Amino acid sequence: MKFRTFSLLKRFSTIPKISPKICVVGSGPAGFYAAQYMANRLETAQIDIIERLPVPFGLVRFGVAPDHANLKNCINTFSKTAQLKNVRFMGNITLGRDVTLKQLKEAYHVVLLTYGVDDSRKLNIKGSDLRNIFQAKDFVGWYNGVPWNRDLTVDLSDTTATIFGHGNVAIDVARLLLSPIDKLKSTDITEHSLATFAQSRIKEVNLIGRRGPLQVSFTTKELRELLNLQNCCTVWRPEDMQDVPELVPKLVKPRKRLTELMVDQFQKRQTPKLDEKQLKMIFLRSAKEFGGSLKVESVKLQINRLEGDDLLEKKAVPTEREETIASSLVVASIGYKSVQADNDIPFNSQLGVVENKYGKVDNGLYTAGWVAKGASGVLLHTMEHAFGVASVILKDLELEGVKQTKPGFDFVRKLLDERNVQVVTWEDWLKIDEYEKNEGKKLNKPREKIVDIEQMLKIAAT
Numbered sequence: 001m002k003f004r005t006f007s008l009l010k011r012f013s014t015i016p017k018i019s020p021k022i023c024v025v026g027s028g029p030a031g032f033y034a035a036q037y038m039a040n041r042l043e044t045a046q047i048d049i050i051e052r053l054p055v056p057f058g059l060v061r062f063g064v065a066p067d068h069a070n071l072k073n074c075i076n077t078f079s080k081t082a083q084l085k086n087v088r089f090m091g092n093i094t095l096g097r098d099v100t101l102k103q104l105k106e107a108y109h110v111v112l113l114t115y116g117v118d119d120s121r122k123l124n125i126k127g128s129d130l131r132n133i134f135q136a137k138d139f140v141g142w143y144n145g146v147p148w149n150r151d152l153t154v155d156l157s158d159t160t161a162t163i164f165g166h167g168n169v170a171i172d173v174a175r176l177l178l179s180p181i182d183k184l185k186s187t188d189i190t191e192h193s194l195a196t197f198a199q200s201r202i203k204e205v206n207l208i209g210r211r212g213p214l215q216v217s218f219t220t221k222e223l224r225e226l227l228n229l230q231n232c233c234t235v236w237r238p239e240d241m242q243d244v245p246e247l248v249p250k251l252v253k254p255r256k257r258l259t260e261l262m263v264d265q266f267q268k269r270q271t272p273k274l275d276e277k278q279l280k281m282i283f284l285r286s287a288k289e290f291g292g293s294l295k296v297e298s299v300k301l302q303i304n305r306l307e308g309d310d311l312l313e314k315k316a317v318p319t320e321r322e323e324t325i326a327s328s329l330v331v332a333s334i335g336y337k338s339v340q341a342d343n344d345i346p347f348n349s350q351l352g353v354v355e356n357k358y359g360k361v362d363n364g365l366y367t368a369g370w371v372a373k374g375a376s377g378v379l380l381h382t383m384e385h386a387f388g389v390a391s392v393i394l395k396d397l398e399l400e401g402v403k404q405t406k407p408g409f410d411f412v413r414k415l416l417d418e419r420n421v422q423v424v425t426w427e428d429w430l431k432i433d434e435y436e437k438n439e440g441k442k443l444n445k446p447r448e449k450i451v452d453i454e455q456m457l458k459i460a461a462t
């Protein structure tokens with residue numbers, strides 16, 4: 001989806017007489033970037049960011065890998081936005097449970113849905129209910145402190161793990177499984193998962209994609225970091241890389257650089273030493289069936305071939321051939337999806353996105369970020385998308401004007417009071433933040449995330 005323009009207006013030219021009340025649902029990157037854009041250009045607007053959890057930042061807190069601390073620097077910008085005089089953060093409010101979309105539309109002139117992704121694409125094959133098979137979203141949530149993933153029973157006591165998907169989330173999971181424990185200790189990884197990683201006996205990680213080296217979704221920097229892991233040897237299979245070197249000259253950047261890296265590493269490959277961990281890069285394989293009695297023990301793979309004229313868009317077509325590999329842990333990392341948070345949201349269940357055109361859903365209703373366009377792109381893309389939708393909102397407000405006053409959060413607060421919902425303000429979050437940082441200090445970590453919602457609420461109420 002492309003916006004006709006990202007800078008429809010730099011500053012609001014006609015100040016509306018009635019101050020617009022805007023509700024942003026979700027405090028991840030899309031929500032904060034959109035709020036920042038609107039707050040700076042329309043100072044008369046009141047922008048309320050509501051969030052289901054008592055803590056802000058969505059996927060920046062719960063998705064970015066713990067050893068990628070620099071990717072979390074945007075939190076500084078988001079914190080400045082939250083403290084602007086026309087912006088408020090209000091956590092612990094769930095759309096569809098504590099307040100409906102209809103009620104939000106009654107309270108606000110504009111509702112912007114930026115609540116991200118809460119579901120995964122699934123493999124749905126025989127044996128999927130065996131123990132130690134996870135969706136990447138849950139596995140990542142477990143080590144990143146998502147409250148409802150805290151009790152995931154992850155067993156790393158055997159030697160072989162398999163990850164399906166060739167995207168950057170799969171790379172994150174592979175890196176965490178293969179990293180020396182000392183590299184993780186000083187990150188904000190949750191202590192309960194760190195204890196499991198510290199006992200890990202995983203020696204071999206199969207990173208399996210259904211298509212070939214030219215169709216992977218991961219990016220050069222992320223792959224290079226994985227390939228450079230200390231005490232880990234990457235194993236490439238010659239049949240996967242057969243025609244790839246000759247195709248490199250036909251490619252353009254960034255695909256060219258990524259493929260050059262793979263070819264270079266393939267050509268320099270060495271036999272793993274006995275004490276080394278192994279990353280096995282496997283292409284043209286799809287999961288067909290998981291085997292095991294209670295816990296997963298093996299994976300039957302369908303061998304694919306590629307079909308189609310466009311080199312980068314070739315499709316995986318199953319052949320008659322299969323193979324079975326041993327694996328005691330499986331992580332399916334084949335993409336995230338969003339959910340319909342409220343029955344009144346026009347939602348495309350197949351794509352897992354809110355129906356929209358350039359971010360507009362309906363009069364006064366908009367959407368931005370992954371819930372609007374699907375789960376792809378790095379933070380910069382989310383920022384551009386959020387800015388784009390925010391500029392559409394401001395333009396619509398300017399063209400249509402604000403005709404009647406609306407009660408804004410006063411209306412919502414009454415509903416929440418009736419339901420006894422404790423609202424977590426920005427000041428309350430700062431108390432949780434300080435607590436987590438202090439707990440982290442004791443362990444030489446930047447923070448120890450609280451993974452219990454009740455505990456978050458207790459600290460917020462002090």
Ligand code: NAP
Pocket residue numbers: 121122123164165166167168169170172209210211215216217218222286333334335336375376377378
């Ligand atoms: P992704 O980049 O879309 O990768 C999904 C992978 O799953 C692809 O290899 C895809 O293969 C495969 N797949 C999809 N459906 C499948 C199926 N039914 N069976 C087998 N394989 C299937 O998604 P992601 O890894 O979840 O990442 C989401 C976004 O976050 C990406 O834009 C990523 O770059 C970003 N991210 C960035 C970072 C970072 O910057 N460090 C870290 C994490 C995530 P096909 O291509 O064949 O469909």
